[in-house]
Every structure is written in structure tokens, then in C-alpha cells.
Amino acid sequence: MEYTFLGNTGEKISRISLGAWQFSESWGVTEYEIAKKVIIEAANQGINLIDTAEVYGRGMSEQFIGKALRELNLREHFLIATKIPGDFLAEHDVYKAVEKSISRLQVKTIDLMQVHWPPCWHNFPTCEYMRALEKLVHLGRIRYLGLSNFPPILVEEARSCLSTEDVVSLQIRYNVVERDAEKELIPYAEREGLTVLAWSPLAKGAVTGKYTPENLPKFEDVRGGEAVFHPENFKNVYKVVEVLIDVAKKYGREPSQVALNWLIMSSPNVVPIPGAKNEEQVKSNAGGAGWRMSIEDWLRIKEASDNLKITRVLW
Numbered sequence: 001m002e003y004t005f006l007g008n009t010g011e012k013i014s015r016i017s018l019g020a021w022q023f024s025e026s027w028g029v030t031e032y033e034i035a036k037k038v039i040i041e042a043a044n045q046g047i048n049l050i051d052t053a054e055v056y057g058r059g060m061s062e063q064f065i066g067k068a069l070r071e072l073n074l075r076e077h078f079l080i081a082t083k084i085p086g087d088f089l090a091e092h093d094v095y096k097a098v099e100k101s102i103s104r105l106q107v108k109t110i111d112l113m114q115v116h117w118p119p120c121w122h123n124f125p126t127c128e129y130m131r132a133l134e135k136l137v138h139l140g141r142i143r144y145l146g147l148s149n150f151p152p153i154l155v156e157e158a159r160s161c162l163s164t165e166d167v168v169s170l171q172i173r174y175n176v177v178e179r180d181a182e183k184e185l186i187p188y189a190e191r192e193g194l195t196v197l198a199w200s201p202l203a204k205g206a207v208t209g210k211y212t213p214e215n216l217p218k219f220e221d222v223r224g225g226e227a228v229f230h231p232e233n234f235k236n237v238y239k240v241v242e243v244l245i246d247v248a249k250k251y252g253r254e255p256s257q258v259a260l261n262w263l264i265m266s267s268p269n270v271v272p273i274p275g276a277k278n279e280e281q282v283k284s285n286a287g288g289a290g291w292r293m294s295i296e297d298w299l300r301i302k303e304a305s306d307n308l309k310i311t312r313v314l315w
């Protein structure tokens with residue numbers, strides 16, 4: 001495994017980490033023993049950051065992680081990154097929600113607490129929840145703060161509310177076929193020295209090569225309504241996947257590993273957090289780091305995806 005640093009904290013984190021939304025009904029890993037095996041394999045592969053959220057399985061993902069790390073005595077191995085949803089950002093709820101996460105995770109301190117998304121349905125002033133989170137750092141309940149799905153202008157506002165702390169990471173959707181993050185957020189993070197945790201780095205499985213326009217299962221999981229799999233988009237997405245398949249053959253790799261490698265080559269600040277439903281997937285995803293394709297191949301993939309437009313206007 002390759003390592004980089006979490007923002008300017010000096011904390012060493014694996015260049016490819018693990019997403020744990022899979023431990024929920026949304027993705028189908030609802031059996032604790034399967035989640036535990038995924039975590040064991042992640043540790044074996046040198047992965048040391050695990051990303052979860054309060055909303056994943058309404059606490060189930062946090063619970064599985066807490067239980068597994070305790071049973072396996074792996075608490076010190078992993079940096080735990082969790083998230084507080086945009087709906088829980090009234091000051092009193094920030095304190096309540098963080099205590100609940102701490103209890104589910106069975107830890108004294110959460111390593112990275114991220115605001116999952118900016119409040120949209122309520123008028124929670126930015127400084128109200130950012131100051132409450134900073135207070136929890138002072139009280140030793142949180143070590144580092146991060147933001148997720150915040151545009152740079154709101155990131156700036158959130159940072160301006162903090163007095164002794166700063167935001168160390170930004171989390172955003174970023175994969176080889178959905179590259180909006182390159183427009184504003186990644187340049188901002190590079191300039192400011194913030195880590196970009198890339199979510200859906202495999203486009204929810206769309207760029208792994210195992211789904212084709214002729215073999216698009218009727219997903220009963222979270223992918224049912226995912227734009228990238230809509231036939232109108234997927235026929236174009238698959239043209240990029242064909243290039244990934246071709247490049248993968250050249251290096252004796254899997255298309256998913258090429259897709260992850262392409263991301264880490266695209267910015268030194270990007271840390272993909274692919275989700276895995278079993279040990280084989282974690283092992284394979286860890287193999288997205290530790291090697292580099294040629295610049296020519298990186299460019300070939302970039303050019304194949306440059307003109308791709310995923311439409312979300314589907315009705």
C-alpha cells in the first residue's frame with residue numbers, strides 16, 4: 001500500500017481507503033460477519049482509513065465497525081472517518097449526534113468528523129454547527145474536522161467560523177466518468193493542502209467492466225435510480241470502460257484497478273474510498289495503488305472521458 005497524509009495533520013493514511021456504506025440495506029451487507037471479513041482484509045492490505053456515516057444503515061455501519069475494531073483489537077490501526085448528516089446540525093443535535101456516533105463506534109474520540117452535506121431543509125447557520133464541532137474538538141470527542149459535498153464557497157465560510165481548528169479534508173463524488181470535482185473543488189483542495197476523499201470512485205461499480213449495456217441488471221439496491229446506469233448514459237459510459245479494459249489487459253490488472261489508479265494519478269490530494277461487499281473486492285481495490293500506468297495511458301483514458309456528459313434529466 002502507498003500512503004499519503006491527511007491534510008496537514010501529519011497522519012499517514014492509505015492512498016486507497018475503504019468506504020463502509022456497503023454495511024447497510026442500501027448496498028446489502030447486513031450480516032456482521034461479512035463486514036468483519038471486509039475490515040480484516042482491508043487491514044491486511046494496509047488500508048488504514050475507513051469512511052462511514054451516521055446515516056449508513058441508520059447506525060448499522062458505525063456499529064459493525066465499532067464491534068469489529070474492538071473484537072479484532074484494530075482500533076489503533078484505523079483512522080475512523082464518520083459523518084453527521086445535514087439534518088442534524090442544530091447546535092443541540094450536533095452534541096447529541098456525535099455522542100451517539102461515539103457510542104456506536106465504541107471509541108473515546110472520533111478521528112475525522114465530516115459534515116455529510118450542507119443543511120438544505122433548515123436554516124442552520126454555518127457558524128452554529130461549525131463552532132459546536134470545534135467545541136467537541138476542544139472537549140476531546142473529535143480529532144479532526146472535514147466537510148462533504150460542500151462547494152468551495154461554503155467551505156470558505158465554514159472555515160472562517162473556526163478559531164483554533166481548520167478543516168482537513170473535503171469529500172466529493174469523483175470517478176473517471178463523473179469529474180465535476182476537477183472544476184473547482186480539487187484545485188481548491190490542492191491549493192489549500194486539503195485531502196479529497198473521493199466517493200463513488202468506481203461509479204458505484206459502473207467502471208469495473210462487469211456491467212455492460214447488454215447486461216445491466218435491474219438493481220434492487222441503491223443503484224436503481226443512479227443516473228450513471230441509466231441506458232441513455234451507460235451506453236456512453238461503456239465507451240470509457242472499454243478503454244479501461246484495454247489498458248487493464250496491458251498491465252495485467254483489472255479495469256477497476258485502472259480506474260482507481262487513474263484517480264490517484266489525477267491529483268496528489270485525491271484518496272479514493274471504494275466500497276467493498278466482500279474480501280475479494282477490498283483486495284482488488286487495494287491493488288489500484290502501488291503502481292502507475294504510463295502518462296500516455298492516463299491521457300488516453302482522460303480523452304475518452306473528456307466529452308462524456310452524464311445527464312440527470314431523465315424524465
Ligand SMILES: NC(=O)c1ccc[n+]([C@@H]2O[C@H](COP(=O)([O-])OP(=O)(O)OC[C@H]3O[C@@H](n4cnc5c(N)ncnc54)[C@H](OP(=O)(O)O)[C@@H]3O)[C@@H](O)[C@H]2O)c1
Binds near residue numbers: 148201276
Ligand atoms: N459523502 C457522501 O455523500 C458519499 C456518498 C456516497 C458514498 N460515499 C462513501 O464512498 C464510498 C464508496 O462509494 P460508493 O459505495 O457509492 O461506490 P463505489 O465505491 O464507486 O462502488 C462500490 C460498489 O462497486 C462494486 N465493487 C467494489 N469493488 C469492486 C471490485 N474490485 N470489482 C468489482 N466490483 C466492485 C460493489 O458493488 P457490486 O458488487 O454490487 O457491483 C460495491 O458495492 C461509500 O462506501 C461511502 O463510504 C460518500
